[in-house]
Amino acid sequence: MMPSTTAPGAPPMLTARALHKHYGAAVALGGVDFAVGSGESIAVTGPSGSGKSTLLHCLAGIIRPDAGEVRLYDERIDVLSERERSHLRRTRFSFLFQFGQLLPELPADENVALPLMLGGMPRRNALGPARERLAQLGLAGKEDRRPGELSGGEAQRVALARALVVRPAVVFADEPTGALDRATGDQVMSVLLQTVAELGAALVVVTHDPVIAARCTRTIELVDGRIRRDDGSLAGSVRAGATR
Amino acid sequence: MTALAWRLTRLGGRSALFSTGLTALAVAVATLLLQFAVAGNFAFAERADRTDWRNPVPAEDGSVIIATAVDYYGPNSITRIDLAQTASDGLAPPGLADFPEPGEVWVSPALADLLEDVPAEDFLDRYEGAVAGELGDDALAHADELVAVVGRDLGSAAMTGEREGADVVSPTAVAGFDSGTPDIAYGFYQILMVVATILMAVPVAIFGAAAARLTVARRDERLATLRLIGATPGQIVSLTLIETTLAAISGALVGTVAWMAVTPLISRIPIDGGPWFVADLWAGAPWMIAVALAVPILAAISALIGLRSVVISPLGVARKVKAKGLRAIRVVVFAVCVIAFLIGSQMVGGSEVLFATIMLGLLAACIAAMNLMGPWVVQMIGRIFARTARHPARMLAGRRLAEDPKAAWRAVAGVSLAGFIAGSIALVPMVQTDTTPKETETVAALVDAEDAEDLAALASAELDGLADVDLTDGVGDVAAGDGQQVLVATTPGEEVEHVRTILTTVLPGDPPVREIDATMLSNRLVGSIRVGVTVVLAVVFATAAVSAAISAIGSVLDRRQAYRLLHLAGTPQRVLDQARRQETLLPLAVLGGTATLTGLVMTAPIIGGMGFDASGVLILGATVAIGTAAVVAAGSLSRPLLASVMRDVSPQPD
Structure with missing residues (x-):
C-alpha cells in the first residue's frame, strides 16, 4: 500500500516502491522507496556508483526497474510501453x-521551442513562449545564438528554459551545475528552485554538492543502492509504508 | 607512437573499433573498385597485343604472305587470316605449332562449336580445305572469338586479289608475326575505358577520402582532449595518421586480395564479343601494387586535411563552434567547368589526342567540381528549410543540413554522381540491328571491271540456279570505284550462306557481303558500350550505396550524445527517423536532379547526333529509382543503430 499521509502542502506526485535494478551481477538499486510532492525539491546524494543516476532513470521512465513500481499520481508508469513513456517524458x-x-x-530559441514542437505545436506558436522563457532567464537578445556561441552559464540557462517551457510536473536534474563555477551555479540553481516552486512542480536533483543539497527541501543519501539517510518527514512515512 | 595509436584504437571501446573498421571496410571497397578500373585499361592493351600479329609490319623480302578478311555467317562475323609462305623457314603464327599447310583450316574453339552442325557447303567450303585443329588461346582476343587461320597456295586467288574492306589486310609479304599494328577498334575501346575509369574512379576516390576522414571525425573530441592535456600538434597528427593509415593499409590489402579473388568472375563480363582471359586482368599487376600503395597514402592525405580543424583549434572542436558559411564560389567553379566542357565539345579539331585529353580532363573536373558545389547547395537547402519549417522533423533536418552540409553531402554524393553519370551516358544510342537473314537476301562483292563478265558467268555456272547474278555500280555500302564493278547475287534467305560459300571460292578479294553485315561491327560496339554502361553504373551505384550506408552510420555515431538526450527528453524515434530521412532526401532530390540534368545537357551535343532511343530513358529511370532506394535503404540500415544509441543510458557520456 502506498502512503496516504504526506508532509503538509506536499501531496505525493511521484512515488516509487521497492525499486530493484541489476546490471549483470552489480546491484544498482536494492529496494528503494521514494516519494516527492508538488513544490518539493529533493536532492539525491551519495558516492559514485551508489545508484543515483539509475534511480533517476527509473523514476523518469527512461529505464524499467527489474522489480518494484513507479507511479505518477495514481498511474503506474514503469509498466507503460516505450512509446507511452516517451510521451510522458515529453509532456510531464x-x-x-x-x-x-x-x-x-x-x-537558442529553437532549442527551447523543440519540446513544444514535438508536442505538435507549430513552430510560430512555439517560438513565442520559448523566447518569453529565455527573456525571463535573462537571455533576451541571445535567442539566435548557437550553444557554441554561449557561455557555460548561458547554455545551462537555455537548457533550463527548455526544461521549463513545457510546464512539467517533475523536473529531473543530474548535476545541473557540475560544469559551472560557484557563482553561476548558484544563480542557475536559484532560478531552477524558484521556477519549480512557481509552477508547483517537483524537483529531483542528483548531486555531489552539499551546498546544492542544502538548498533543497529534502535530501536522501544512497549507498550501494539503498537509502542510508533521509532527512525528510515524508520519507519516514514512505519507509513505514514499505515495511508494513 | 605507433604502439600508442594502436592502444588508443584498441582501448577506444566498441565505437572506436567500429569506426576504424568502417574506415578499413570503405577503403577495401574503394581499393577493389579502383583495381578494377585500372585493370580494365591494361586488359584492352593485352587483347590488342595478342591480336596484332594479324596485321604484321610489311617486309619486302619476307617469306610469309598474309591477308585478312571478314566472313559472315548469319549474325556472326568471323575473322579470317589467310597464310602462305614462299620458303619454309619454321615460322609459326601464334596459337599454332607449325605454319599451316595449304588446305589446312585452323579454327578457334568458339568457331569449332559454331560450325559443329553446319554443312560444309554453307561455310567451310569457302576455305577450300579441311579443319586441321583448334587455335591456341594466344592467337585470340578472347575465348569466344570466331577466328579461322587458313593455309593457302602461294598462287591461289585468295592470296593475290586486292582486298578493299575496312580494317582488312590485302595480301602482304611479312617477315614474321612478332609485332604488328593493333586493330583500330582497340584504340577506340581504350578511350572509352579511360572515360569509364574516370567515371568510376572519381566517385570511388571521393568516397574513399570521405571514409578516411570518418575515423578523424569520430575522434575529434578525443583528439581535442589530448591536445588540451598538452599533446603537440605534431603528436596529434601522427597519432591520427597512424591510426587512419593502419586502417587504410589493411583495407587496401583486403581490397586488393578481394580483387584478385574476383578476377575470374569479372573476366566473364563480355566486351567486344566475348569475355576476358583472366590473365588479361592481371596484366597490370605492377600497377595493382601501385594502387594498393597509393590508396593508404591518399587516405592519409585526406585524413590530414580533415585534421586541420582539430590541430589548429582544439577548443573549437571541443566546444563545437558554429561552422563557417560556405562560399558561392563553389557553384561558380562547377558552372565554369560545365561551360568549358560545352564550349570544348563544339570545337572539335586540332590535335585529336590533345583534344580528347582536354575533354577527358574537363569531364573529370566537372565531376570533382560537383563535389565542391554539393555542400554549398546542401547548406542553402538547409537554411531555407530551417527558416520555413513548421514541424520539428523538418526543422531538425534543415538546421543539421545548414550546420554540417559536408556530412549531409557525403550521404548523397555518390547517388548524385551516379545521376550525373547516368545522365551523361543515357543518350548513347544502344539499338542493335537484327542481322538474321530475311526472306530474300542480296550479297554483293567488288570485282575488277575487266574480269567482271567472266566472273559473273563463272559464278552463275557454279551457283547453278541457286541465285540470280547481276553486275551493277553499287549496292548499299559496296560501291564500285574506278575500273570496278559490283557483282550482286539475289537468293532466298535460307540459301544465302550456301551462295556466299560458292561466291567466296569463285571471287578473289573480299568475300561477298549482305548490306546488313556492316552493322555487325557497330552492333558489337553498341553491345560493348551497353555492357560498359551497365558496369560503370553498377560500380557507381555500389559506391553510392556503400557510402550512403557508411555516412548514415557515421552520422548516427557522431551525434549519439544528441540522440541520447533527445530520447531522454521523450523525442519519439519516429521524429528522428523522419528528420534523418529528410536530411538525405531533400538534398538528393535537388542535387541528384541537377546532376542528372547537367549530365544530359553536357553530353547531348556530343552524342545527340548519334540518334536517340528509349533504352537511355530506361537507364535514367532505373538510375533514379535504384539510387533513391539505395539511400533510403542505407538510412533504414542505420535505424537499429540509432535505436541502440538512443536507448544507451550508460551513466558516463563519452
Missing part, C-alpha cells in the same frame, strides 16, 4: 544535465 517531465543537452545546430 523535464531534464537538466551537466552539459551537452542542447542541440549544437539549433539556435
Whole structure:
C-alpha cells in the first residue's frame, strides 16, 4: 500500500516502491522507496556508483526497474510501453544535465521551442513562449545564438528554459551545475528552485554538492543502492509504508 | 607512437573499433573498385597485343604472305587470316605449332562449336580445305572469338586479289608475326575505358577520402582532449595518421586480395564479343601494387586535411563552434567547368589526342567540381528549410543540413554522381540491328571491271540456279570505284550462306557481303558500350550505396550524445527517423536532379547526333529509382543503430 499521509502542502506526485535494478551481477538499486510532492525539491546524494543516476532513470521512465513500481499520481508508469513513456517524458517531465543537452545546430530559441514542437505545436506558436522563457532567464537578445556561441552559464540557462517551457510536473536534474563555477551555479540553481516552486512542480536533483543539497527541501543519501539517510518527514512515512 | 595509436584504437571501446573498421571496410571497397578500373585499361592493351600479329609490319623480302578478311555467317562475323609462305623457314603464327599447310583450316574453339552442325557447303567450303585443329588461346582476343587461320597456295586467288574492306589486310609479304599494328577498334575501346575509369574512379576516390576522414571525425573530441592535456600538434597528427593509415593499409590489402579473388568472375563480363582471359586482368599487376600503395597514402592525405580543424583549434572542436558559411564560389567553379566542357565539345579539331585529353580532363573536373558545389547547395537547402519549417522533423533536418552540409553531402554524393553519370551516358544510342537473314537476301562483292563478265558467268555456272547474278555500280555500302564493278547475287534467305560459300571460292578479294553485315561491327560496339554502361553504373551505384550506408552510420555515431538526450527528453524515434530521412532526401532530390540534368545537357551535343532511343530513358529511370532506394535503404540500415544509441543510458557520456 502506498502512503496516504504526506508532509503538509506536499501531496505525493511521484512515488516509487521497492525499486530493484541489476546490471549483470552489480546491484544498482536494492529496494528503494521514494516519494516527492508538488513544490518539493529533493536532492539525491551519495558516492559514485551508489545508484543515483539509475534511480533517476527509473523514476523518469527512461529505464524499467527489474522489480518494484513507479507511479505518477495514481498511474503506474514503469509498466507503460516505450512509446507511452516517451510521451510522458515529453509532456510531464523535464531534464537538466551537466552539459551537452542542447542541440549544437539549433539556435537558442529553437532549442527551447523543440519540446513544444514535438508536442505538435507549430513552430510560430512555439517560438513565442520559448523566447518569453529565455527573456525571463535573462537571455533576451541571445535567442539566435548557437550553444557554441554561449557561455557555460548561458547554455545551462537555455537548457533550463527548455526544461521549463513545457510546464512539467517533475523536473529531473543530474548535476545541473557540475560544469559551472560557484557563482553561476548558484544563480542557475536559484532560478531552477524558484521556477519549480512557481509552477508547483517537483524537483529531483542528483548531486555531489552539499551546498546544492542544502538548498533543497529534502535530501536522501544512497549507498550501494539503498537509502542510508533521509532527512525528510515524508520519507519516514514512505519507509513505514514499505515495511508494513 | 605507433604502439600508442594502436592502444588508443584498441582501448577506444566498441565505437572506436567500429569506426576504424568502417574506415578499413570503405577503403577495401574503394581499393577493389579502383583495381578494377585500372585493370580494365591494361586488359584492352593485352587483347590488342595478342591480336596484332594479324596485321604484321610489311617486309619486302619476307617469306610469309598474309591477308585478312571478314566472313559472315548469319549474325556472326568471323575473322579470317589467310597464310602462305614462299620458303619454309619454321615460322609459326601464334596459337599454332607449325605454319599451316595449304588446305589446312585452323579454327578457334568458339568457331569449332559454331560450325559443329553446319554443312560444309554453307561455310567451310569457302576455305577450300579441311579443319586441321583448334587455335591456341594466344592467337585470340578472347575465348569466344570466331577466328579461322587458313593455309593457302602461294598462287591461289585468295592470296593475290586486292582486298578493299575496312580494317582488312590485302595480301602482304611479312617477315614474321612478332609485332604488328593493333586493330583500330582497340584504340577506340581504350578511350572509352579511360572515360569509364574516370567515371568510376572519381566517385570511388571521393568516397574513399570521405571514409578516411570518418575515423578523424569520430575522434575529434578525443583528439581535442589530448591536445588540451598538452599533446603537440605534431603528436596529434601522427597519432591520427597512424591510426587512419593502419586502417587504410589493411583495407587496401583486403581490397586488393578481394580483387584478385574476383578476377575470374569479372573476366566473364563480355566486351567486344566475348569475355576476358583472366590473365588479361592481371596484366597490370605492377600497377595493382601501385594502387594498393597509393590508396593508404591518399587516405592519409585526406585524413590530414580533415585534421586541420582539430590541430589548429582544439577548443573549437571541443566546444563545437558554429561552422563557417560556405562560399558561392563553389557553384561558380562547377558552372565554369560545365561551360568549358560545352564550349570544348563544339570545337572539335586540332590535335585529336590533345583534344580528347582536354575533354577527358574537363569531364573529370566537372565531376570533382560537383563535389565542391554539393555542400554549398546542401547548406542553402538547409537554411531555407530551417527558416520555413513548421514541424520539428523538418526543422531538425534543415538546421543539421545548414550546420554540417559536408556530412549531409557525403550521404548523397555518390547517388548524385551516379545521376550525373547516368545522365551523361543515357543518350548513347544502344539499338542493335537484327542481322538474321530475311526472306530474300542480296550479297554483293567488288570485282575488277575487266574480269567482271567472266566472273559473273563463272559464278552463275557454279551457283547453278541457286541465285540470280547481276553486275551493277553499287549496292548499299559496296560501291564500285574506278575500273570496278559490283557483282550482286539475289537468293532466298535460307540459301544465302550456301551462295556466299560458292561466291567466296569463285571471287578473289573480299568475300561477298549482305548490306546488313556492316552493322555487325557497330552492333558489337553498341553491345560493348551497353555492357560498359551497365558496369560503370553498377560500380557507381555500389559506391553510392556503400557510402550512403557508411555516412548514415557515421552520422548516427557522431551525434549519439544528441540522440541520447533527445530520447531522454521523450523525442519519439519516429521524429528522428523522419528528420534523418529528410536530411538525405531533400538534398538528393535537388542535387541528384541537377546532376542528372547537367549530365544530359553536357553530353547531348556530343552524342545527340548519334540518334536517340528509349533504352537511355530506361537507364535514367532505373538510375533514379535504384539510387533513391539505395539511400533510403542505407538510412533504414542505420535505424537499429540509432535505436541502440538512443536507448544507451550508460551513466558516463563519452
